[in-house]
Amino acid sequence: MELISPTVIIILGCVALLLFLQRKNLRGPPCIRGWIPWIGAGFEFGKAPLEFIEKARIKYGPVFTVFVMGTRMTFVTEEEGINVFLKSKEVNFELAVQNPVYRTASIPKNTFLTLHEKLYIMMKGKIGTFNLYQLTGQLTEELHEQLENLGNNGTMELSNLVRHLLYPVTMNILFKKGLFPTDERKIREFYQHFQAYDEGFEYGSQMPECLLRNWSKSKKWLLALFEKNIPDMKTYKSAKDNSMTLMQAMLDIIEMERKEEKSPNYGLLLLWASLSNAVPVAFWTLAFVFSHPTVHETIMEGIASVFGTAGKDKMKVSEDDLKKLPLIKWCILEAIRLRAPGVITRKVLKPVKILNYTVPCGDLLMLSPFWLHRNPKYFPEPELFKPERWKKANLEKHAFLDWFVAFGSGKYQCPGRWFALLQIQICIILILYKYDCSLLDPLPKQSPLHLVGVQQPEGQCRIEFKQRK
Template identity: 55%
Template sequence: MDAALAVLLTAVLTLIIGKLVLFRLRCPNAPPCISGWIPWFGVAFQFGKGPLEFIEQARVKYGPVFTVFALGHRYTFVTEEEGIEAFFMSKDVNFEQAVQQAVKHTVSIPAKVFYKNRYNLYVMLKGKMAPPNLHIFMKTLCKELHEFVEQLGTEGTEELHDLVRHIMYPAAVNTLFGKDIWPTSRSEISEFEEHFQMFDEDFEYASQMPVCFLRNWSKSRQWLLKTLEKVTSAAARTNPSKSESKTVLQHLLDTLPDKHFAPNYSLLLLWASQANAVPVAFWTLVFIISHPDIYKKIMDDIVSVFGNAGNDKTEISQDDLKKLPLIKWCVLEAIRLRSPGAITKKVMNPIKIQNFTIPAGDMLMISPYWLHRNPKYFPDPDMFKPDRWKAANLEKNAFLDNFVPFGGGNHQCPGRWFAIMEIHLLVVLFLNKYEFILLDTVPKESHLHLVGTQQPTGPCRVQYKLRE
């Protein structure tokens, strides 16, 4: 038996080495490849322990363009500005091909169904959540946030990330999916948060690995899909005829020809609307509270708009938010500093970047984490400097150059302006109502999540009390 196993391992390793040699012969100008020695897994274990540190070490050793072999795929990283134009503009790279397997693994939408519906759904979401239409959500979102902020009481001590999550989850879900059709009791919300947090935490691993390795994640996904079957059914029954009265979920149902996959697309919408917004809101508050000069300036601005009393249910309008640009700058600066490690497209035909030829089949990755630390575009890149956003033409919805957390070209996140407004509004409501004291040192970001915005590591408790 031992001899047979040894022969099998030898054959497997010979096959892998042979394929690598043949690949190098076919693609002599390919970037340097970090492949490891474990069949199929490659360097997945080392990479998964700390993706951002792994990328940085590879940059130092191999330069700004290199390939990582993990879980049967080749990921070619472009970690500086070289190749950005090719990534966003080249017709030889494809976004849909890059994400189809992730969509299939995480929400069980087949590739053919995904291709058939992606464009129409993207156009619908981009239109409904565009800046001119944000006023449609504003009143409802403000009311929902007030309702859940009220549950905090007059004072308390809590983990800031938990506090933000407990407020944002139900408020955003009720706004986008419809309050009357979503479970709203405290126990149901708590159960939902528990399953969604499990689904979100292992989303990146589930996008690449068989779900048999992620049993708890799989159970949470099934729970969410079962819940969303009921939600989408109720949304369809109560779907109004007037477009302005519909929720985003009901617009999705109208756009989707095959209603069989409505729960799956709803889960994808749910994850897209929550996974990054909660961490960004957390980091925005952490940065503000831990910078006394910025905190004081923001509070002076809030008092100038709303007065000293922060205990009532102030209705906040878009015009009010425009009078508080520093908070929006803080949101964008938090996004810059805590953006995901990489975003991806699939190389369909060989493309040249620097002196390398990236072969067809590679997943081409750019790293917002490192692009946002390029001192050419962001002086003092590791510092939290919200004033740098004065130079952006935000009135015309234009970001600073090289700011790419939402993607670029024709595949930017359609909900980016809603997310920024949502976080802006939450921060204003929190700071208008409560005084905050950070009880722990500023936490470090976790490097476990490559695709999603970095979660905090270590405690980050805050003490809050009603403003006087």
């Protein structure tokens, strides 16, 4: 029997070692699959998704995959994975969200991919930092009008108070003056349908409409509202400066690029994007401020120094006024940090290496702003409401703190972030200027049920307000 030569053994050994190392390099992250085909870990994940993510991180390490409803979601929680999420050209935002956009607003995938960048650039210009402060007068006037409707005093659930102010203001400015109804029955009907749509949005983005009958009904009602009002939105002209609304600019691009497509779907998407996060952010900011007497008192001293102490005048708010009250903006950003979205996502286009793992093409790469903002390495004393930490941010140059990713990241950060911050700043100033306010309930916890968007409160939080004399 002829013996194998040492040279052949060495070659075979090298090949075996190469295959072993190659296989090791292609090793995927630990995967939580559950035991039900297709559904995977869906039931366990859906009970309390935020808690699930943190428990999985502790058990499996900084990179792990969760298989839910036929989808592989790979979570990254430490620097190397976060940098891949933020900077890699092998991950894509638009492809990650095209399915949810189709399910929630019925916008065809090819239309979304064709229009998204053009619409994003338009919005970034129209409500970005360059044109932003042209809206302060309009925002102030609209908010004064809605505050008149609150009366001189009362008790109200804080979320409802914020909705009462921001729903009509946002719709009248971004779409057209008078779009928000004034008839009490129609107002209640709008509240009912938008809240049902908003609260079910996360489920609607993942599940067939036939399984969400009430949510589907509200979605159709809202689409019909836009269908009916699109002609008036197109021809609307501002009585003051004849400027084009954001919705008009959006309609121009849609009709230029996709003449056969209907526009109400984008109206619904814009409505949800402009209200779904602004309302809870304003809620949490006010709730945190009222729960911290020293912060509340300092803000009131600042408002009195800029606008005086009386609360009856319909004062105007300017860009210079806002710069004199930085603490309010710090409070808003600190509230967002503490109640940030559960996840933001990208789709993996080509396999990407993270630590010793290879994340395969097709996975959704997931980053949790909520948990990133609770990492003491990036935010010392992360559970505390400390608005003063934002003193270090260069907000004059529109830069946030490092590792703050509540508005997304990179090329496709939320284009409406500066408008939302401005709107909430002015809203808080006018409320605190006009009313003495106090909470009647303890600061609520955030709901553990949602990953999409700013965290919602769990339980009621009532406020008492009395007009200043």
